[in-house]
């Protein structure tokens with residue numbers, strides 16, 4: 497295996513390979529998964545596949561591949577938002593859509609990788625619709641997000657979804673447990689005492705994958721509260737969260753959960769992790785600024 501291949505030997509690679517070989521490349525892919533690093537590796541891999549001129553794509557050898565895998569390809573755009581906390585806002589979307597009309601430099605197509613798409617607000621999503629519906633020329637949009645849940649149906653219906661996750665699907669029972677636990681943490685964030693939060697964030701038993709699922713659900717609740725969305729799965733916890741926490745606090749908490757997800761992947765000690773999560777969330781909650 498060459499160095500470039502090694503770098504992109506992420507755990508869900510087989511799934512991505514199967515997806516790419518299953519048919520023609522669509523013009524828009526939603527890449528969802530709890531682990532952002534993993535999703536971005538997959539996005540980079542798909543982008544290389546799209547620009548590769550070799551036979552067995554991605555060949556890791558053609559100049560397009562080498563540039564793609566070293567993140568130097570002029571036709572692969574890693575789009576970071578210019579909004580608060582790096583959110584992609586409506587002006588970023590307009591810029592991307594305008595740029596998509598300019599012909600590719602070296603490859604046959606242009607690829608735009610948009611990070612954290614669950615944070616796109618309705619205005620930005622609506623601005624994106626036309627480009628998704630009638631893409632200018634040979635364009636591939638890759639929308640990275642934790643879950644497509646926060647995207648408008650008009651967006652998801654125009655994209656092919658691919659779930660990237662190291663968390664195996666253990667069925668709906670486990671998912672429901674994670675939703676309940678995440679809702680418990682969200683409810684505790686609305687209470688005045690820190691005791692509830694301490695109990696809610698105390699993780700005992702269960703495995704790392706399950707905690708990742710909880711964190712991913714918690715992030716979704718916070719994102720839904722931030723974007724003022726409704727969701728039957730999160731019920732009262734979501735309603736209370738919208739009332740109890742400012743947008744600024746919600747955004748800071750979402751970043752904390754991202755950090756927590758990364759930490760959990762790095763084999764952090766789970767007891768220390770619970771304490772860190774509880775105290776960090778408590779500090780954000782209590783912050784008067």
Ligand SMILES: [Zn+2]
Nearest residue numbers: 548555558561
């Ligand atoms: Zn190649």
